[in-house]
Amino acid sequence: MKRVNILGATGSIGRSTLDLIERAPDAFQVVALTAHRDVDGLADAAQRTNAQLAVIADETRLDALRDALAGSGVRAMGGEAALCEAAAMDVDWTMAAIVGCAGLRPIMAAIERGGMIALANKESLVSAGEVMLAAARASGATILPVDSEHNAIYQCFDSRAPDQVRKVILTASGGPFRDWPIDAMRDITPEQAVAHPNWSMGAKISVDSATMMNKGLEVIEAFHLFPVTADQLDILIHRQSVIHSMVEYVDGSVLAQLGTPDMRTPIAYTLAWPKRMATPCPALDLATIGRLDFEAPDAARFPALALARSALVASGAAPAILNAANEVAVAAFLARKIAFLEIAAIVGDTLERYTPAAPDSLDAVLAIDAEARVRADERVKDCVV
Ligand code: NAD
Ligand code: MG
CATH class of the missing domain: 1.10.1740.10 (RNA polymerase sigma factor, region 2, helix turn helix motif)
Known part of the structure; x- marks a missing residue:
């Protein structure tokens, strides 16, 4: 049995993780689940999975959480210190799926504790890459990338021959506005921005995909996760989101990881690592998809790409x-x-x-x-x- 923690259990990644874990109850034992403010979602997940502990980051909701968990045997805690306490518990595997830098302290607590860290939270790595990786080296924690691009690169990157890697190519759907003229982009509403064509995700990352800041953050994320220089990291627009990223070698070989756009595939990869596990994700049907398209990103309409790259170079x-x-x-x-x-x-x-x-x-x-x-x-x- 793998003992697991899910930081950010009520979000899009957290719920996909729970879905996989609940399908394999003999393989996983849930220790702690955390959420920001969603008391009902957290209490429900904690009871379904027989978690030991549920932590609500917003301490004003702790009483509501206690009420929701009364008689269930699940312990309730609240506040940021409690998040870090949960993250430091004795588990084999931690899903880091809090959104934004709010996740940084709890993720650091998990890394310092050691074990396997499935890292969905890219913001922490962008802000504190060096600090996080130094902590992982010190504790022996293994960071397994959940972000679909980085998970794809992880699967294709031959760590025996890092010097023979020529390029790492991050694919990008381009988001909902990839074909919009700049004039039309002035009046984009939040509703339009969060409606991603290929992926169903939380609001913040959906807006990041729409501005393409998401891909900019991902270039910085890749820089920290893999032994490459900033110049080796390329972005390619691929609207179908079937190829999740590629690694090009000096001999001309290009290795890619493909799949249907469903985050349960990369999450399952990190859950079962170094093995594999079955998921309910639909099989990739390339004959039905028919074609895969590629184009260069448009730096003029998506200035976030250049901002992120200059931040990486400035470091x-x-x-x-x-x-x-x-x-x-x-x-x-x-x-x-x-x-x-x-x-x-x-x-x-x-x-x-x-x-x-x-x-x-x-x-x-x-x-x-x-x-x-x-x-x-x-x-x-x-x-x-
Ligand atoms: P989401 O908004 O759906 O969920 C965020 C989770 O974090 C929730 O459980 C929420 O309760 C918790 N949270 C939010 N603010 C918090 C705070 N201040 N303190 C403690 N907990 C807090 O987001 P998501 O789409 O699941 O994304 C989570 C992370 O994974 C993000 O960093 C995102 O970039 C990354 N990611 C997501 C996807 C995806 O498909 N959704 C893909 C790749 C990477
Ligand atoms: Mg991604």
Whole structure:
């Protein structure tokens, strides 16, 4: 039996993870589940899976969680310290599926504890890549990428021959606005932005896919996860989301991982690693799909791509600032405070105006993250929708 924790159990990735675990009750034992504010979703999942512990990050909801779990035998806790306590429990496998830098401290607690960390939360790696990887080296934790592109690269990357890798090619669906002229993009609504053509995901990553900041964050994520330089990381628009990414070798071979766009495949890969497990995902039917299309990304309509790449090249504090400003801007867009095209503008301005020294610890990353949020928020207030 693998003992598992799910940080962010009520979200899109968390629910897909629970779906797989609940189909294999003899293989997995749930220890702790966490959520931000969804008491009912958390209590329901904790009872279904016989979890030992349920943690609600928003402490004001702890009483409601206690009520919902009364008589169930599941212990209830609340607040960020409790999240970290849950993350540090003795488990074999942790799903890190909290969205945004809010996940950073609990993910670090899990990494310091050791074991296998299935990492869905890309924001933590973008902001604190060096710090996280140093902690993983120190504890011996294994980080298994859940993000479909990185999971694909993980499956194709020949770690015996890292010097023979020429390129890593991250595929991108291009999001819902890949074919829109820039003029039409000014009036994009949150509803349009969260309706992704291929994947069903949480609101924040859906907006990131629409601006293509998601692919920018993923380039930085790939830089940390694999032994490659920034120049070796390419982006290719592939609208069907069937090829999840590719690795090109010096001999001309290109290895790809394909599948239907269903996150349960990469999640299952990390759950069963180093083995494989069956999933209910529909088999890939290429004869029905018929064709696969590819094109270069459009840097002019998607400035987030260049912003992310320049933050990667600048390194130091820049990726953490990029991420924090983006989180603030996406939240403001979803709250209808700013227009769609202002997301990248706010990220760009925050990066330009705030240039602190490189962080050398988790606390330093979090301080930069906090200050970048204040500055991005001031910039949001300058915008009038
Ligand atoms: P989601 O919004 O559906 O779920 C987020 C989860 O995090 C929820 O359980 C929520 O309760 C919890 N959470 C939110 N704010 C929190 C806070 N302040 N403190 C503690 N917990 C908090 O998001 P998602 O789509 O499941 O994405 C989760 C992560 O996985 C993101 O980092 C995203 O980029 C990444 N990811 C998602 C997908 C996908 O298909 N959904 C694919 C690749 C990567
Ligand atoms: Mg992805």
